[in-house]
Amino acid sequence: MDILTLFVVIPVLTITGILFLKDTRQVRLVAVFGMGLQLIMAAVLVFLYLSARHAGNSDEMLFVKDYLWFKSLNIHYAIGVDGISVAMISLTSLVVFAGIFASWEVEFLTKEFFISLILLATGVFGFFISIDLFTMFLFYELAVIPMYLLIGIWGSGPKEYSAMKLTLMLMGGSALLLVGMLGIYFNSAPGGGQLSFNILEISKVSIPITAQRIFFPLTFIGFGVLGALFPFHTWSPDGHASAPTAVSMLHAGVLMKLGGYGAFRVAIFLMPAAAKELSWIFIILTSISVVYGAFGAIAQKDLKYINAYSSVSHCGLVLFAVLMMNQTAMNGAIIQMISHGLMTALFFALIGMLYGRTHTRMINEMGGLMKVIPFLSVCYVIAGLASLGLPGLSGFVAEMTIFVGAFQHPELFYRIVTILAVSSIVITAVYILRVVAILLLGPTTNEHFEHLTDAKWFEKISVVTLIGSVAAIGLAPFWLSTMIGTSLQPIVAKIIALNPF
Amino acid sequence: MSLGTFLIMRHELLLIAAALLVLIAEIFCNPDQRKYISLFSIILFGAITIAGFLPSTAGVLFGGMYVSTGTTLLMKNILNIGVLIVFIQSVTWLNKEENSQKISEYFILLISTLVGMNFMISAGHFLMFYIGIELATIPIAALAAFERYKNKSAEAGIKLILSSALSSGILLYGLSLIYGTTGTLYFSEVATLFRNSNLQILGFIFFFAGMAFKISIVPFHLWTADVYEGSPVNITSYLSVISKGAAVFILMIILFTVFPVIIATWQKTIYVTAILTMTIGNLFAIRQQNLKRFLAFSSISQAGYILLGFIGGNQLGMASVIYYILVYIFSNLGAFGVVIAISNATGKENMDDYNGLYLTNPKLSLIMMLALFSLAGIPPVAGFFGKFFLFTAAAQKGFYLLVLIAVLNTIISLYYYLLVVKAMFINKSETPIEKFNSDFPTRFAMGICVAGIVVTGFASVIFEVIRNLSFGA
Numbered sequence: 001m002d003i004l005t006l007f008v009v010i011p012v013l014t015i016t017g018i019l020f021l022k023d024t025r026q027v028r029l030v031a032v033f034g035m036g037l038q039l040i041m042a043a044v045l046v047f048l049y050l051s052a053r054h055a056g057n058s059d060e061m062l063f064v065k066d067y068l069w070f071k072s073l074n075i076h077y078a079i080g081v082d083g084i085s086v087a088m089i090s091l092t093s094l095v096v097f098a099g100i101f102a103s104w105e106v107e108f109l110t111k112e113f114f115i116s117l118i119l120l121a122t123g124v125f126g127f128f129i130s131i132d133l134f135t136m137f138l139f140y141e142l143a144v145i146p147m148y149l150l151i152g153i154w155g156s157g158p159k160e161y162s163a164m165k166l167t168l169m170l171m172g173g174s175a176l177l178l179v180g181m182l183g184i185y186f187n188s189a190p191g192g193g194q195l196s197f198n199i200l201e202i203s204k205v206s207i208p209i210t211a212q213r214i215f216f217p218l219t220f221i222g223f224g225v226l227g228a229l230f231p232f233h234t235w236s237p238d239g240h241a242s243a244p245t246a247v248s249m250l251h252a253g254v255l256m257k258l259g260g261y262g263a264f265r266v267a268i269f270l271m272p273a274a275a276k277e278l279s280w281i282f283i284i285l286t287s288i289s290v291v292y293g294a295f296g297a298i299a300q301k302d303l304k305y306i307n308a309y310s311s312v313s314h315c316g317l318v319l320f321a322v323l324m325m326n327q328t329a330m331n332g333a334i335i336q337m338i339s340h341g342l343m344t345a346l347f348f349a350l351i352g353m354l355y356g357r358t359h360t361r362m363i364n365e366m367g368g369l370m371k372v373i374p375f376l377s378v379c380y381v382i383a384g385l386a387s388l389g390l391p392g393l394s395g396f397v398a399e400m401t402i403f404v405g406a407f408q409h410p411e412l413f414y415r416i417v418t419i420l421a422v423s424s425i426v427i428t429a430v431y432i433l434r435v436v437a438i439l440l441l442g443p444t445t446n447e448h449f450e451h452l453t454d455a456k457w458f459e460k461i462s463v464v465t466l467i468g469s470v471a472a473i474g475l476a477p478f479w480l481s482t483m484i485g486t487s488l489q490p491i492v493a494k495i496i497a498l499n500p501f
Numbered sequence: 502m503s504l505g506t507f508l509i510m511r512h513e514l515l516l517i518a519a520a521l522l523v524l525i526a527e528i529f530c531n532p533d534q535r536k537y538i539s540l541f542s543i544i545l546f547g548a549i550t551i552a553g554f555l556p557s558t559a560g561v562l563f564g565g566m567y568v569s570t571g572t573t574l575l576m577k578n579i580l581n582i583g584v585l586i587v588f589i590q591s592v593t594w595l596n597k598e599e600n601s602q603k604i605s606e607y608f609i610l611l612i613s614t615l616v617g618m619n620f621m622i623s624a625g626h627f628l629m630f631y632i633g634i635e636l637a638t639i640p641i642a643a644l645a646a647f648e649r650y651k652n653k654s655a656e657a658g659i660k661l662i663l664s665s666a667l668s669s670g671i672l673l674y675g676l677s678l679i680y681g682t683t684g685t686l687y688f689s690e691v692a693t694l695f696r697n698s699n700l701q702i703l704g705f706i707f708f709f710a711g712m713a714f715k716i717s718i719v720p721f722h723l724w725t726a727d728v729y730e731g732s733p734v735n736i737t738s739y740l741s742v743i744s745k746g747a748a749v750f751i752l753m754i755i756l757f758t759v760f761p762v763i764i765a766t767w768q769k770t771i772y773v774t775a776i777l778t779m780t781i782g783n784l785f786a787i788r789q790q791n792l793k794r795f796l797a798f799s800s801i802s803q804a805g806y807i808l809l810g811f812i813g814g815n816q817l818g819m820a821s822v823i824y825y826i827l828v829y830i831f832s833n834l835g836a837f838g839v840v841i842a843i844s845n846a847t848g849k850e851n852m853d854d855y856n857g858l859y860l861t862n863p864k865l866s867l868i869m870m871l872a873l874f875s876l877a878g879i880p881p882v883a884g885f886f887g888k889f890f891l892f893t894a895a896a897q898k899g900f901y902l903l904v905l906i907a908v909l910n911t912i913i914s915l916y917y918y919l920l921v922v923k924a925m926f927i928n929k930s931e932t933p934i935e936k937f938n939s940d941f942p943t944r945f946a947m948g949i950c951v952a953g954i955v956v957t958g959f960a961s962v963i964f965e966v967i968r969n970l971s972f973g974a
Contacts, residue, residue, distance in 0.1 A: 070961045072817070072968050073893065134889075138880045145879050148919060152927040160927060164919060171915055175908035178889075182896040182904065214901070 002065045003045060004079045004129045007089065010038050011122040015115050024110045028100075031114045035097045035121070042093040049086045053486065060200060060490055061131060069134075078132035078198055083487035084334055087480065088128045088261060091338050094469055095253040095345045096121045099246035101462035102349045105356070106154065106244070113154055116146040117246060124254050133181050133197040133266065137174070140262070143255060144170045144226075147239070147247070155242040162235075162242035169235040173225030177262075180219030184270055187211040202270050203494065212274035220267040220275075220282060227259025227319050228312045229282070230289040237296075240308035245352025248304065252311045253345035257337045260318040264333065268322060272495040279323045280413065286323060287417045289316025294427035298434075303351045303361045306431060307344065310387065313424055314340040320421055321402040324414070327485070327492045329405025332398055334484045339386070339394035339473055346383045346466040350376060353459050357452045363435055368444030373454045377440045379463050384432040386470050389425055394473035399425065401481070509560040509569045512577045513619050515549045520612040527605035535604055539592045542608040546588055550581040561625065565687055568625035571970040576622050576750045576823065583743050583830040584615055586949055590838055591735040592942040593845050603647070610640040611739065618747035622754070627676050627686040630751065634672075634715070638665045641744065645732040657731025664714060664724035672711025678704030688759045695762045702766060708755075709770060715748035718808070719777040722801050726785075729797035734844050737793055738837035741800040746826040749807055753822055757814060757973055764814050771812045772903060779805030779910040787917045790852050792840050795917070796833070799876060802914055803829060809907055810891045813898035813973075820968035821890035827963070828875065828887035831953030835872030838947045839865050846937045852921060856930035862937070866925040868947055873918040875954045878911050883958035890964070 014034025021027050052062050061080030069075045081089070099117065106113045123143025130136035144167065151163035181197075187207045188196045196202055207215075225232040236256070240248045268275045293313030300306045314336065321333035353376055354369070355361050370377040386393035389400075406418040455463065473480055508514070523542050530538060559570045588608070595604050617636025624630035642665065646658025680686055682701050683694040695701060713721040729737045756767055782802030789795035807829075810822035842865060844850055859866040875884030888911065892904045939947075957963055 071965055072820075073890075075961075138885070141880045141885070145874070148922070149926060152923060160923060163927075164916070164923075167919065168912055168916055172909070172912050175905070175912055178892065178908050179896075179901060179905045182893060183901060185893075186896060218905075 002063060002079075003041070003048065004063050004065065004081060006041060007038065007045075007125040007129055008122055010034060010041065011118045011125065015118050015122075018111055018115055018118075021111065024107075027111050027114055028104060031100050031118065034118065035093070035100050038121075038125075039093045039097045042090045045081070046086055046090055049081065049083070050483065053083075053483075060487075064131070066198075074194055074196055075134045076132045076198060077135055079129040079135075080131045080200075081129060083483040083485075084261070084265075085128045087334065087338055087484060088257060089125065091257070091341045092121065092124050092128065092254045094465060095249055095341060098345060098349060098462040098465045099249045101458045101465075102249060102352055103244065103246035104458040109153065113150070113244075116150050117250065120146045120150070120247075120250060120255070124250075124258065127258055128261070131199045133184065133199065136262075136266075137177065137181055140177070140258060141171070141174055143258065144174065147243075147251065147255075150247045151239060151243045154244040154247070156244070157242045158238070159242040162238040166235040166239035169232065170226055173222045173232070175222075176218045176225075177222030180215045180222055180267075183211060183215035183218070184266075187215075199265065199270065206273070207271055209273050212271040213277070216267055216271040216274035216278060219271070220263055223259045223262035223267060224282070224285075224319060225259070227256055227263060228289060228293070228315045229259075229319055230285050230292060230312075230316065233289060233293070233312045233316075236312055237305050237308040240311065240348070241302060241304040245348060245355075248348035248352070249345040252308070252348060253341040256311065256315050257318075257341055260315065260322060260333065260337050263319055264322045264330070268325065268495070269491055272325075275323070275325065275495075279325065283320065283323050283414075283417055286316045286320035287420050289313065290320060290421045290424045291427070294424040294431070297431045298427060301362050301364060303354070303363060303435070303439075304348070306363075306435060307347045307351065310428065310431070311340070311344050313428065314344070314387075317399070317402060317421065317424070320417075321406065324406045324409065325492070325495050326405055326408060327488060328408060329402055330488055330492060331481055331485055332401030332403075332405050334488070335394070335401060335473070335477070335481060336398035338480065339398040339470070342466050342469050342473070343383060343386045343395060346379070346463065346470065347387070349459075349462050349466065350380050350383060353455065353463075354380075358446075363438050365446070366439050367442045367446070368440070369452075370440040371444065372452045375454045375460070376463075379467060380440060381436055382467055382470070384436050386474070388429045388432045392471070392474045394470045394477075397474060397477040397481075506560060506562065509558060509562055510567065510623075511557060512549075512553055512574070512581075513616055513623075515552060516612050516616045516619065519545045519549055520609045520616070523605050523608050523612070532601075535601055536596055538604045538608070539595055542605075543585070543588050543592070546581075546585055546612070550578070550585050553578045553581050565689065566626045566629045567620070567623050568688075569623055572754070572819075572972065573623050575967065575970045576747075577619050579823065579827050579830065580615065580618060580743055580747055582827075583746065583834065584611065584739075586830070586834045586838075586946050587611070587735060587739050587743065589942050589946040589949075590738070590834070590841055593940055594733065594735055594841065599648070599650075607644070607647070610644050614638075614640045615743070618743070621747060621751050624751070625688050627679070627688070627691075630755075631669075631673065631676065634748075634751075635669065637744065637747065638669070638715075641736070641740065644736045645728060645740075647733050647736060651731075653731035654733065655731075657728045660724055660731070661728045664728075668711045668714030668721070671707050671714070675704045675707025675709075675711060678707065688755070692759050692761065695760065697763055697766075702763065705760060705763060705766070706770070709767070712748060712752045713774065716745055716752065716804050717801050718774050718804055719781045719801065722778070722782070725801055726794050726797045729800075730791055730794045734793060734837065734841045734850075737797070738834055738841070741796065741837075742830050742833050745800065745804065746830065749804070749822065749826060753811055753819060756811060757819065761814065768812055768814070771808050772900070775805050775808035775812065775903065776906055777805075778802065778808065779907060780913075783910055783913040783917070786914070787920075792850050792852060792855075792921075795852065795921075796836060796840070799914065799917070800833065802910065803833075803876065805910070806888060806891055806907055809895040809900075809903065812900055812903065813894050815894060815897055816968070816971050816973035817890070817897055818894035819971035819973045820964065821887070821894045823967050823971060824964050825887040825891055827967075828883040828954075828957050831950045831957060832872050832875035832882075832884050835868060835947065835950035835954055836876065838943065838950055839869040839872070842939045842943050842947075843934060845943075846939070847934055849934060852924050854934060855921065855924040856928040857933035858925040861933045861935060865939075868951055869925060870922050871951060871954055873921055877915045877918045879915070881958065882954050883956075884954070886958040886964070
């Protein structure tokens, strides 16, 4: 069996293993074992990938495997990775691994919780390894549907409403996507011949521009819903706020990246001409996402809502950068996906841990936590600083690259929206610093808080894994951006060849 | 005519023999042995189902009245599988005290409707088609009124027979117009003589309306919910899966072979009715509390999706429809299996009664969820593949807008399917349905359904076989 398929097989085996267990402790151990193995596999994959590239293998995708599935429709189970997918797979395995530890204390229906969580992860891994649109779509929906149960059963607050809203909106996105995908498929052989779902094959032909004009918006919005594109972002705050900790982590950290990745890999890569033509509409929408999300975060008092709106802003930035369609900005977009994924997962993990202790998520009910639980508080500050783009942490690298890339556009329009988007950094600083000030510093407002205990061992594992990665990207960004950059080059070259600007 | 050519009708002959054998067995049974009739009938029918897959020759009988091709054989086999599951699901219910006198009637009536459907599918002449459709309908009305001591069941029976009679009347009127303008009722001759005259179009519209009654396409769906609710659950599942499937098959064959000349006309008809059927079926399903009514409206909307496979008149379309019916048999019978099991054990049929079901009966809840997800078209279960192929077939002919409307409709349907999932998994109840163990036949039937739901999608060979047996432009 090839290494990529293992990324789907290991979670499935883990689920099967959990299915036959009764004891909560064993369930947790098997989950940790499975996802730990997955993390090691991801490291192995990075190593294999880099050594293959080092050895001079310059194929667009590596480790490609192709099995014919439905012959008459030319549907394949086709997998392969480039630097971008490798980076996303590593991100996913990190966040899932941390998520398992963050949900160590789930008591109610533990077995079912871990099964759903790992099922979600299976969908995400499958999505990132697919290079066939059909399997990609299949895994995409597979990743969305366990969310309903995860939020509905183990969530908090208006969980039933949020779960339903999230599921229906994301499925609505996938509905548009399905039509877009069929449109791509039936236009994948304009000169006659075999139709194809394979991304690499479709990228070699140029889809007629009239078809592109119809199917690019469908595909882009379809993925955009998941990437919190304004005005389709409304599922995100409710969903994140109601979800249990690990699910928020996975959802904001990984699932929302499916949107950015798909918009880039499918919508723009396969239909660059329409993307160029229509990008201004979506650039305006994403700029709104970026700025509006940041302002929305200022107005919130619930920690999870703050972070959810901040995710809207940051994920908006990903789509914004992707739409700029040049090497630097796209590079930044990918780094931003990774960086935001780790950072926001860290945030949600910490919020979950704080909530588990203080039983509130309202910032005005907390205060002075730094004295009581220093470990968690310091971690929170680090997460915050990463989020507002402090140099030395991953957020800075990502945002810097994006804005440099976006500003390269000579046209006035691009420069204005870039300046608007840059303003979000300031707004982000406002809400992050405000939270840090009220929550962690200042006097302890509640007597009850004086007896809180600091992080337990499993919480530390979860948090340290994520902080380590955030800092690693911040301190050694070139390692990551080279890996992404070499994979981006052929894609960007194709786009630019089509529309020189 | 030699015996060999006579065996072209193997499916029908076997079924008739089976019905007669059950009848004879009934005569020689004393009251204590009656319950073995179920076992006997199921074994008999299982043998017939397997025999259906034996290689068979295609051919024409009775001067073109009866046509057997690879496609019709495939359709009959699919229906056989569905009926077998229905039979197995009925055992527990038939063993009840009040039904003990009527076991053999149940099997004989159901088998005779199936004979009717088989003749209908194999028809090469409108008269044969009409006889088949009547044979398939009238026994069903008796079955709908099976629990005649219940008002609702008796009402369901009379509603079904009246609406069928009306639809048959409309259908016959359409056929008479077609006969009047072409002078023939043979499918092959009508196909060549059919022109686009107004009278002929009128005849076609009447014919289509009559069929729309059988498939319960909006606006001819009004009988569906009441009949489904009133009938015994097993009959409801039969009506919603087998009757509908058979009518879909023959309508598709007739549209593809008899009316290809006016494809532009029936594409418009189907375009409108498909949108109406999906949307109205879905919107009404949202409001249902009784699960039988709920599944009735869900099955109306499913018929709307199935119409998407028709619209292109293409080979992929026919393949996707046949494949979808197969998937739909497993999914809908899976959902009905759970409803039947719970109805048998507790008599409860409302959605509220399912609150907290997962904590007491996890396996039933999981099967229900799987079946509903398959109906909604969520991967990785078979329903996803089925819907995907239907949409692909419509998109192949450029009906992208229709596909978009259909996928948006699947989101509505997902909403109400999730309501059931929510009841079972999320809602709390102070008086949940207590833990119970189903008997062997119920579990066996569910096992078949679950296996079907899981395997049919991934095993691409099934779709490829179906596609090779399909035809179309």
